[in-house]
Amino acid sequence: MSDVAHEGTSGGPPETEDTSWRKRYWKKNLRLMITLLVIWFTVSFGFGILLIEPLNNIVILGFPLGLWFAQQGSIYVFVVLILVYALWMDKIDDEFGVSERNEEGGYK
């Protein structure tokens, strides 16, 4: 069907291999993902839009706080969230022996 054979996708694991780890791996992945998405929603839609007016009453270094979240703070948090996801997934990958660290990856 495919003209490109890729590592991993070719054939899948043999029938005999124990695949119960996969459920645990996926669950950990989902839990991390949902936690990070809750933070994502809180800083952007929460602080930057829904609560922007009350937060604007607090002024720091000239910035009304709600405006700061909407134009600066949320973006800082987004960058950190993606980094935390990549680092944390490395830990989960290691735990389950599916790490790709020895092939080319991110941080040296």
Add this chain to the structure above:
Amino acid sequence: MNETQFWTFFFIILTFGIYIIIAWRSRVKETKEFYVASQGVPTLANGAAVAADWMSAASFIGMAGLIAFLGSDGSVYLMGWTGGYVLLALLLAPYLRKWGKFTVPEFVGDRYSESVRIVAAVAAIVVSFTYVVGQMAGGGIVFSRFLGLSIEWGVVLVAVVIFIYAVLGGMKGITYTQVAQYTVLIIAYLIPAFAVAYQTTGIPVPQISYGQILAELDSLSVEFGLNEFTEAFSGRAGGQIDVFLVTLSLMLGTAGLPHVIIRFYTTKTVRGARYSAFWALFFISLLYLTAPAVGAFTKLNLLQGVQGQAPDNLPDWINTWAPTGLVTVNDDVETIGTVSNIATSGADLIVNNDILVLASPEIGGLPAPIVGLMAAGGMAAAMSTAAGLLLVISSAASHDLYFRVIKKTGASEKEQMMVGRIAMGVAILFAIWAGINPPAFVAQVVAFAFGLAAATFFPILILGIFWKKANGPGATAGMLTGLAFTGTYMIYTLEVFGTGANDHIFNVSPEGIGAIGAALNFIVIVVVSKLTAPPSEYVQEMVEEIRYPQTRKVDVRS
């Protein structure tokens, strides 16, 4: 030739030369190189390439000006166009990389059905094409303003350089020129921003120091009949609900745009895709965190420069930009009393959003080399995005349509490459034509490409990965519902294709409707998939496989 033109020529020739050298060194022979750069792009380089691919002429030239006038509500673009990367990084990039083929339509084709693939390929071409036209026109504006070249020649020159490196090097050539283009555009954006911040506040960190001028900017804005910069929900008509929906639409659209997604196919590993997403947003944030500061400083300088002045005694930059038609002054008033960015507002001084960034070095009184660098940066932003989009058009037309619908079997590697290159060439010719004669509706359609991407691609990709039972009929119905609903509302509220504009329903602007379209798409997929037969075992196994980075090694940590 004046000093500004000299420096503009200098930087344009220097940067174009670099792009062409890179293109020659990364020319390709195989389809895997042409479409996904052999999946060998290092993480950091891919991050920079995503950033350049993503930041278009609109981000570089238009966004800060838009924020200057929208004020607080400009955050819809800031949060919308960065928050989408969180979704992309957590929900899409690693899984699509694991699946690992060439195009986005190809994924939905394998996952759902051949007909979904064809609809997706056509949608990818339409969305990307409207976007390319904006880049071409943006490049033309830079050339005509800084070099005195006609817009036509500007567009042709841009297209020729893109043609050389995109046809020669495909994804590989595009990737490495994008890395160079990112470097050029970010330097060009940051130097004037830091300089203006230092001049105005004494602190050369614009992201921090623009807080200090907000109070002054607010009172000046009110004086000239503009909304306060810091007041929430005063820049856009729709208020809080609309700001919420527009932000969401832009986020979902960002995560669903094919030219960004395919960049994640080029990394070596799934892990590489995750870190690429981090580097991508890191690089993007350097510009996005600076943009509101540039907007605020430039607007303050602009208003201070014209305050209490007679129309014949205005700062020099107004005269240099007047021939472009993007600045107009009412000569009948004694002093400038009102300022606006809206052409029909009748204000004494009307400044188009699009010139604020390009004119910011002049407005702030910075030297000529910086003005020239700004022009090279604007070109880099336009060209890098155009090239990424042209690759999507070429791959959808050749890989997803021609070799799937017209010539189904027996195409040799050589033939596939040839068709890919021809498709790229044809796309560039169309782009030149449309860049010179932009159809009237393009500017509007570009802004709504996000809503359409959100309402069509995003839900079928997400459910394709996270819900094994999502099936072909569900995806087809969902995508068509999202498209029909979103498209209808846009046509209903906008003057496009000769239709009259109607009032917004519940204050929802056409930019925000994509979020509701996406929600409908999700619901329809779930309902239809439940009512029809689930996907085959083979497809469900494929979904299972893309969730794990690789086959487990027996000896952990070898």
